[in-house]
Amino acid sequence: MSNVVLETRGLTKEFNGFTAVDSVDLQVQQGHIHALIGPNGAGKSTFFNLLTRFLPATRGEVLYRGKAIGTLAPNQIACQGLVRSFQISAVFGHMSVLENVRVALQRPLGTSFHFWKPASSLDRLNQRAMQLLEEVDLQGFATRKTVELPYGRKRALELATTLALDPQVMLLDEPTQGMGHEDVERVVELIRKAAVGRTVLMVEHNLQVVSSLCDRITVLARGKVLAEGDYPAVSANPQVREAYMGKEAAHV
Structure with missing residues (x-):
């Protein structure tokens, strides 16, 4: 698909027999704000590290604008326009x-x-x-x-x-983590403004942020893709409610 700017195919990361990211296929559309959500330990931050080569993949590939970038160094990936932030x-x-x-x-x-x-x-x-x-x-x-x-x-x-x-694609890792309500609202508006003309893939725990900001959502659980779609579809998925949202979903 010509409008896919970032894609993974079978992306996998194993640590001494433990599979942190398990054959993840993901497509991020040009111009979208795409959220990656899931419970703690779902593999979200590991997945980000694989995208930007802070960790080497065990198997699978990452494609940016249709070209494999799995052999590039993190700084080379950033120079191509795929730039990330960190939780801290x-x-x-x-x-x-x-x-x-x-x-x-x-x-x-x-x-x-x-x-x-x-x-x-x-x-x-x-x-x-x-x-x-x-x-x-x-x-x-x-x-x-x-x-x-x-x-x-x-x-x-x-x-x-x-x-x-x-950046052409911004990877934001927990951009509102640890913030009070007023700061969250401010940062959400800044992300919305910064996303104009760009693509954003973000890891985020705050479901209100996700629901108000994101075009598409991918849910990870135990390293695998559990569900994908817009917020109404994902939030209505019983498996997602059980694995991640729980009672919180009723209040979002």
Whole structure:
């Protein structure tokens, strides 16, 4: 299918006889926000690590825009436009908010490790860095040390650094984890805005986020695909209710 941007075929990961991801076939459509949900231990984060080669697959393949990427290094995959975030906020706490984004902007230029150059040489990146901060409503925090930011704002900053790599497909691992209601609403709107013209695959536990944001949902359980479809179809599936949603589904 020409509109499939990311696909897995029989993707499997085994650890000493334990199968964490079991023959998963997945297709992510261009322009969709696609959620990957499931109970703890379902294999979601392992699956993300396989997509971006932070872990090698035992069997199966990953295709990005129709081409197998299973032999590429994580940085090579990112350079092709498939960029991920992590469950734990990955920002530099003692740098300013602007500097964090500027470091991310350096990566495509190949200048991230030019330590001997004066800081002023990076000033040309400031305008684009500020544009990215405006996209995630952090323009008023540009000079603040990142360690001083509330948790929700740090996750917004992480989204800005992800956008700095100009991703075509964003892989977001638990983007609202540990947030209060107000921060969740803010980050959902930021993801919705960032997704315009892009494709998003996200691991997410918050079912209200999934129901309001995602075009398609894949449910993993014990490493296998249990169900797939839009939210009404998935939430009505008795196996999904039993394996993942439980009583919570009645309140979403």
